Amino acid sequence: MAFRLESAAASASGPRPSNQDSAFAAPWGAGVADGVGGGPAGDLASAAFVHRLVAGWHQSPDAEMLTERTLLANWDIAAHAHRDPRLAGMATTFTGLFLGHRDRLLLAHIGDSRAYSLRSGTMTRMTRDDSFVQALVDGGHVRAEDVMTHPHRNLITASMSGGPEDLPLVTWVEPHRDDRWLLCSDGLTDYVDDEAVREALRQEDREGAASQLVSLALDAGAADNVTVVVTDVVVGEASTRQAPIFVGAAARRFALDGPLGDLAAG
Structure with a gap:
């Protein structure tokens, strides 16, 4: 049985400039990257990584192929820092879900952005x-x-x-019809508890769920950017x-003409 992903995404800067x-x-995929705070050009790091990762996507990967694509995107970060030493130290988290070979799903993860699955009303943290x-x-x-x-x-x-040592964890996941996934930055999970997240995800409307999750974080006093993809x-x-x-x-960065506009204010 062939599958595809249907997604809604929303992002807000919150109180940050x-x-x-x-x-x-x-x-064929979805992902969230969070530029590491405290370092230089976190927005450039996350945007460069995401755009390089998805550029020219034309096939369903296996785990090795997906890892290679993430490493290629990581080299883009290194190239920016090489051209401008002021960018040295920029970095990003990443959590992504992709359709892989034989209609299975691949989950890639590094950092503290998260993935959750919702199946028959039960939400499970997948990262x-x-x-x-x-570690504590x-x-x-x-x-x-x-x-x-x-x-x-x-x-x-x-x-x-x-860096040459950067390596995301890539795992296979069996897809199930009508599963719902949440990919999000820590601007959501640092401020909204799992039960509230689950209740928002359970609504039928993807766009409404994505918008509500961002609003929940902002209403809870999120001091960070908040980004979610509901898939x-x-x-x-x-x-x-x-x-x-x-x-x-x-x-905003590297965007071409087309349906690339931000879906949320902020």
């Missing part, structure tokens, strides 16, 4: 944060319920930074001719 998140959505606080949780030093309020929750331990797995062929939709920094 610029949006360093980037996201894309297409029938593990590459972060200092997650794994070691039994911090309770999982305390992560949202931990003062060091934003310290990540892995990202795409243009449904549906039966049907995935066209590579349909141009991806970009939001956040990726809608």
Whole structure:
């Protein structure tokens, strides 16, 4: 059975002066990248990575091919820093979902952006944060319920930074008709608890769910950019001719003429 992805994306800068998140959505894939705060040009890092990753997409990858594409996109970050030493140290997280060989799904992840699946009303977190606080949780030093309020929750331990050691985790996932996925930056999950996220995801309207999730984070006092992609797995062929939709920094940087406008204010 052939599948395609139908998605809605939304992004807001929140109280910050610029949006360093980037996201894309297409029938064959979707992803969220969050430029690492505290470093230079996080918006450039996330936008450059996303655009290079999706440029010229024309085939369903296996895990090795997808890893190679992420490494190629990572080299773009390195090239920007090489041309301008002031950009040295820029980096981005990334979480993406792609249709792979034999109509299976590939999930790529590095950093603390997240992926969740919603199946028959049950929401499951599908990624593990590459972060200092997650390591504390794994070691039994911090309770999982305390992560949202931990003062060091934003310290990540892995990202795409243009370095040769950068390597996302790529895993296979079996698709199921009518599954819904959420890809999001930590601007959502640092401020909105899982139950509220699940309730927003359960509504039928993808666009409404994406908009509501961003609003929930902003209403909760998010001090960060907030970006979400809500993706449904549906039966049907995935066209590579349909141009991806970009939001956040990726809608402003490297954008060509076409349906690349930001879907949310901010």
